[in-house]
Amino acid sequence: MKNILDCIVTIITLSVLTTSAHGRRVLQSFDTFEYTAITCRSHSASITEFGGVGDGKTLNTKAFQSAVDHLSQYSSDGGSQLFVPAGKWLTGSFNLTSHFTLFLHEDATLLAAQDINEYPVLKALPSYGRGRDAAGGRFASLIFGTNLSDVVITGNNGTIDGQGSFWWQKFHGGKLKYTRPYLIELMFTDIIQISNLTLLDSPSWNIHPVYSSNIIVKGVTIIAPVKSPNTDGINPDSCTNTRIEDCYIISGDDCIAVKSGWDEYGIAFGMPTKHLVIRRLTCISPYSAAIALGSEMSGGIEDVRAEDITAYQTESGVRIKTAVGRGAFVKDIYVKGMSLHTMKWVFWMTGNYKAHADSHYDPHALPEITGINYRDIVAENVSMAGRLEGISGDPFTGICISNATISMAAKHKKAMWMCSDVEGVTSGVDPKPCDLLDGQQSEKKKKMIDGGCDFPINVLEIDNVELKRCSYQMN
Numbered sequence: 361m362k363n364i365l366d367c368i369v370t371i372i373t374l375s376v377l378t379t380s381a382h383g384r385r386v387l388q389s390f391d392t393f394e395y396t397a398i399t400c401r402s403h404s405a406s407i408t409e410f411g412g413v414g415d416g417k418t419l420n421t422k423a424f425q426s427a428v429d430h431l432s433q434y435s436s437d438g439g440s441q442l443f444v445p446a447g448k449w450l451t452g453s454f455n456l457t458s459h460f461t462l463f464l465h466e467d468a469t470l471l472a473a474q475d476i477n478e479y480p481v482l483k484a485l486p487s488y489g490r491g492r493d494a495a496g497g498r499f500a501s502l503i504f505g506t507n508l509s510d511v512v513i514t515g516n517n518g519t520i521d522g523q524g525s526f527w528w529q530k531f532h533g534g535k536l537k538y539t540r541p542y543l544i545e546l547m548f549t550d551i552i553q554i555s556n557l558t559l560l561d562s563p564s565w566n567i568h569p570v571y572s573s574n575i576i577v578k579g580v581t582i583i584a585p586v587k588s589p590n591t592d593g594i595n596p597d598s599c600t601n602t603r604i605e606d607c608y609i610i611s612g613d614d615c616i617a618v619k620s621g622w623d624e625y626g627i628a629f630g631m632p633t634k635h636l637v638i639r640r641l642t643c644i645s646p647y648s649a650a651i652a653l654g655s656e657m658s659g660g661i662e663d664v665r666a667e668d669i670t671a672y673q674t675e676s677g678v679r680i681k682t683a684v685g686r687g688a689f690v691k692d693i694y695v696k697g698m699s700l701h702t703m704k705w706v707f708w709m710t711g712n713y714k715a716h717a718d719s720h721y722d723p724h725a726l727p728e729i730t731g732i733n734y735r736d737i738v739a740e741n742v743s744m745a746g747r748l749e750g751i752s753g754d755p756f757t758g759i760c761i762s763n764a765t766i767s768m769a770a771k772h773k774k775a776m777w778m779c780s781d782v783e784g785v786t787s788g789v790d791p792k793p794c795d796l797l798d799g800q801q802s803e804k805k806k807k808m809i810d811g812g813c814d815f816p817i818n819v820l821e822i823d824n825v826e827l828k829r830c831s832y833q834m835n
Contacts, residue, residue: 392833393443393463397512398553398576400830401461402438405431406445414447416471421452421478432457439510443832444468444518452478453541456505456513463832464518464557472502472543472563474526479541485570487598487621487629487659489717491539492564492590493531498539501568506547513544514555517581520544524588527563531589540564540590547571553827555579564590570597571631574822577604586646588612593643595619598631598659601822605639614652614679615643615671618661620688623721626658627687633659635820638666645674650698653690655681655713657727660688665816667696674700676708677739680729683713684751685721689728691758696815700739706766707734707746709756711781729756732784733813737764744773745791750781759784759797760813766791787812 405427406412412423424442431440439459446467452475456462464470479499484490491498502522505511520543527540540563546552548571555578559566566582569575577594584591593609596602597619609615620626620633643650650671653661671677677698680690700706709729729750739745745766750756759782768776768791777794785799 392831393465393516394829394831395463395514395516395556396827397461397514397830398551398825398827399439399459399510399512400828401441401459403431403434403440404443404832405440406443406834407449408445412449414445414449414468416448416450418450419452419473420449421454421473424451424454428454428457428460431460435459441832443834444470445834451502453480453500453502453504456503456508456511458508459510461512461514462503464515466516466518468515469519469521470502472522474523481538487626487631488656489622489625493536493539496538499541501542501545503544504546505549508546508549510551511546511549512553513557514553515557517556517558519558519560521560522562524561524563524584524591528589542566542568544568545570550574552576553578557581558583560584561588562591565592565595567594568597569599569602571599573600574825575599575602576822576825578606580607582607582609582611584610584612586610586612586644592617596633596636598629599633600635601820602636603822603825604637604641608642610644611648613645614648615641615645615650617652618664619654619656620659620661622656622717623658623685624725625717626656627725629659631659632662632688634662635822636664637820637823638664638669640668641666641670643669643671643674647675649676649679649708650674651678653678653680653693655683655686655715657682657690658686658688661690663692665694665820669695669698671698671700671703673702676703676705677737678707678734680709680732681713682711682727682729683716684723685716685725686727687722687725689730691728691731693732694815695734696736698737698739700737700742702741703739704743705745705747706737706739706742706764707748707761709748709750709782711749711751711754711756726751726754730758732756732758733760733815734764735762735813735815737766739765740767741769742766742772743769744778745776746779746793748779748782752781755781755783757783760786761789761793761797762787762812764789
């Protein structure tokens, strides 16, 4: 119940008697919107004060940018919040500022402009070396910021609509010179909160914190057609101390994809994603994973903790994607409590993911995949229990699976497990895993018989962050 209450934004109407310019007593009403945030603000404004028009037709890019630029003067004076009232607010890309909150009313919708000129072109991310859709740069995200501190994007379930079909058609037609914009991207930013929003039809990825730290994504609903291209839900990328919880995602790609750079560019940049907790995620993604690690993981991924994960009609539960040339590591991964319904695979690890940034990757850069722990899993209507494929000469090691009950589909694969170049142990797993996961004589096998696979009991720093109750008063 507490988690549900945390997501509720309260609206309080206050009536105040004031004296008009003509001396008459006038009853005025003030709507006060209460919400929870990392930081409350001392100064407030509405987008309407800067010429914003919420008719779904008027372009408001300049209004949003003017509002943010004006409110930036308060970054060292208690911070500021920009209120977006009910309406449909058409806008192109705009940049945020530090110590700032963007708040969307429950009946407010940000509509992403379907005009390429409304999205400035940025350089490729240094840890990627090129764009995702094309070799060049990338279009700026609808909501963008870099080198910031203390940024909150929230509301009482207001909507951000990417109107992505415009971009999907261009992508499928091979007409893009640059990578499609995301809905929200914050770079080199410390302290981020994205909460209590609905995101629809992103042109590509939905939420992309990159090179950032101390991040909370909470109570977010993300919806895109299941065949829409690359509409990943939440992609923490070279980030430290991240908490993702209470999110519902229907996606054309991975619901959550953990990343840290691509091949030689990610290796050179060298910034891992670490100390990430994911809990109470619900995912539907028929062609991808509930949680993916990689494939762009060349800065490293470590200390990921996922629990209470529910997936329906999703290709796999947790998937590790990597390849020769990626280098770095995926290690200390802990998953506990998955409820999976109608899956192609429960466990999937891939060491032969083909996509590379270019032809200059180092064929001797082999990834280290070790310390992968899964426990307390129930799955039904499954085509294949596990497909675990390491790299020849570079096996994936330290795999542990315990207390997993998998009910196979009526037309399941003849081979319920497929394993190569992996090493690990299992306990209480049905159907019986492949022999490479037997590990009968290992110390870990003896240790886990009673307790199951590891799951950390220490608390990450980001879990100590408590949200405060804040408010915005609108006349």
